[in-house]
Amino acid sequence: MSESEDTPILHPESEAPKAIPRPEESPEWVIEVYRRQMLQEVSDELDSILGEGREADRFIEPILLDNNPVRFRQSLHEQVFPTPREITENLLDVSPTKVFLEAPSGMGKSTFLKVYQERMLKAETPEEYPVPVICDLSRLPDGTGFEQFYPMFYRVVMDVVLREQEEQEDLIINEELLGRTVERLVWTGQILFLLDGFEQMLPEDRFRFYMDVIVDGDALKDNFILIATRPVGFGPLATTSIVRRGQDASFRVRIQPVEEKQRKHFLPESMWKRNLGHLALYFPETLQVPYVLHMVKEAASDEAAEVKSRSQVYRHWITQHLKSRFPKKGEEWIEDVFRQLEQVSYRLIKEGRNQRQETVNTGFDKALLSDCAPARNVMVEEGDVLPGLDGLLAWNHKRWEFRHPSLQEYFSGRKLAELPDWRDLVKERCRDPKWYDVFQFFGGELKEGADELIDLFIEHGAVFLAGQVLPEIEGVSESRRLLVNQLLKYQCRETYPQFAKNRVVRVEQVMEACGADYLWPMLKRLLQRDRRDSRILFGVLELVCALHGIALGELVDSQEWDRVRALPELESFFAEATDPQTVDRGVVQKWGECVTVPAGSFIYQDERDDEDRIGMHEYAIMKYPVTNSLFRQFDPNFVPRFPAYSQDDDQPAIGINYYEATVFALWLGMRLPTEKEWEKASRGPNGRDYPWGEAHGYQEGYCNTADFVVGHTTPVTQYEEGSSPYGCYDMAGNVWEWCVQFYASKFTTQKIVRGGSWLNYMVQAKCTFRNSFDPADIYPAVGFRCTSLPFTEIDADDEEDD
Secondary structure (H helix, E strand, C coil): CCHHHHCCCCCCHHHCCCCCCCHHHCHHHHHHHHHHHHHHHHHHHHHHHHCCCCCCCCCCCCCEEECCCCCCCCCHHHHHCCCCCECCCCHHHCCCCEEEEECCCCCCHHHHHHHHHHHHHHCCCCCCCCEEEEEEHHHCCCCCCCCCHHHHHHHHHHHHHHCHHHHCCCCCCCHHHHHHHHHHHHHCCCEEEEEECHHHCCHHHHHHHHHHHHHCCCCCCCCEEEEEECCCCCHHHCCHHHHHHHHHHCEEEEECCCCHHHHHHHCCHHHHCCCCHHHHHHCCHHHHCHHHHHHHHHHHHCCCCCCCCHHHHHHHHHHHHHHHHCCCCCHHHHHHHHHHHHHHHHHHHHCCCCHHHCCCCCCEECHHHHHCCHHHCCCEECCEECHHHHHCEEECCCEEEECCHHHHHHHHHHHHHHCCCHHHHHHHHCCCHHHHHHHHHHHHHCCCCHHHHHHHHHHCCCHHHHHHHCCCCCCCCHHHHHHHHHHCCCCCCCCCHHHHHHHHCCHHHHHHHHCHHHHHHHHHHHHCHHHCCHHHHHHHHHHHHHHCCCCHHHHHHHCCCHHHHCCHHHHHHHHHHHCCCCCCHHHHHHHCCEEEECCEEECCCCCCCHHHCEEECCEEEECCCCEHHHHHHHCCCCCCCCCCCCCCCCCECCCCCHHHHHHHHHHCCCECCEHHHHHHHHHCCCCCCECCECCCCCCCCCCECHHHCCCCCCCCCCCHHHCCCCCCCCCCECCEEECECCCHHHCCCCEEEECCCCCCCHHHHCCCCEEEECCCCCCCCEECCCECCCCCECCHHHHHHC
């Protein structure tokens, strides 16, 4: 054998063949390419929407609030009136690494995700999770839950990386190898999942996804998860246990409504001079929701436009938006779009499908858009929603919805204004809260019949709705404005700040503008039980008295009610409480039961000397505070004001202001107790500190105060051991109770309350403790009880005569 045959050929080590690594197999290369390509895409998109600088006049930076259940001991006051913490740290630093961002429609959740993604991509040194990926969960096939998520996610990431081939002509990427590398990134916890469209999933899919990703475990491994959604539920699939487990497994945040300091940067000062200030007062949503606030800004920027009302803002903005997106379309085409959106919106509202109330089954079938005007279909092209309407509508492969629920209400209001039978619908629906916003927009679109609309609202007891419509509707007479303002005169300034200015209305103005012939039948209708709203009855009573030359304010000071009870127009009103055909006498007798406080003197406040004792005649006072069940006999339309703290029939009625309590007491044939009457009934003649005697430390079983952290009102019969010497329950704790001070209006605008509450500590539940509130305000810890009509205090002069 020759040398060439027997001796192997040796190659230098430097010349040995090497396998060239493919770039798509390198996690570092995939991360670098994805970040560069994705940054270009998301920045271009945001530049077109928000401008390159993301300045405050184009982009309202969301303020995130900590919305997690508080696990440590809080005071009850902090639980009832929470002040959420503003989140200033990076979300990547929170724990656990599953974040739920909840905010209503129009708050900019999707834009926030894109801005957040851009910031993560711009970081020179990538964070712990260097691959931020936005995935739209609404794109998942119905009925698949989590099953199809990973295929969708891989496709999103790979499509971005594959764009690199367009920039490098000699680069060929093997998709199979790329997919394996992306899978490695998932398994090694390097993905920042930014998940949008959670609320647009079917309830069953939403539940399964929530269980797999949030509750049960590591479906998305050790990656960071941020789910943006509007508040939604799971329907019958959810249980308290599942919701609690989900809260424990995730970090909850929400977007704060736009604040005034943010609006100052966003809206030029000149716009506030265009009569837009009332929007913040009557329709705070318009200036607190970024989507709607953009509408206001763009509409108000057109100095030639008439935009003094909310309806005008919507009308102008939608018209200009359609013109800008479809510059070649004419006015007739735009009117067609309006008509079809009006038709489908009104149809859905009539069927009870109000987007604002949808919390489980969200979105509407796309077929509705196709079917709404088959003769001239301009809403849907080639099986999809017209792309230019994305500023008004959002959609996925099967469903659609409005960008903000107020758009549905606006278009429904426009449709209603065109219907000849709108009066019938107003009569039928004006007390239905789901229709309130529709009627407000309807008032702004109504061409004629303004006074007639206000009359219908008043006649059917929808006075609050009438007050909300007034700034929208044109052509309302001064008499109707004054009447509505009078009826809404005594409302809580904090709850209804838009009606605070009504206090300046004088009853004489109303009588002069309206006339007795118009007022009498209207007032009688408002007193009827089926139209009753206890919140306005004091304003009604004031007008009735004024028409007879009686000043109601003077009677409140003197508590001399005989003249009022003798008025013929109020005869049937005052007879209701004893009429078994009108009320449930069993309820009235049970919860209206009174105890007798015998005549004699008692120690008042801290006076201990015999000569300082207060003499009282015998009187009767209610055994219990007024309960929800009893108050509902007075106002059949009553809905508990703070249902989280008092909802059951045997719990005290709360959120009842002094004016309502006064009218209720008169209806029952009683009045509110004076402070001295209340105090004697609570402590007896010998000056007890508490109704049962001494405090006995903080022993449970005597009263409901904040010391025992019950967290809500309790049944009025619960604390028998804590009853007073005369058998009155709950005179310490549970709810504060309104009391009377004679001629107090000469000295103060406040009204006295006694007894402490579930929201205050036992020291404030002492029989001698005095507190005060504004008589119009409503509080979750204030109720009342009534006493017999004749006065019981003995004047000092009378005692000397005896």
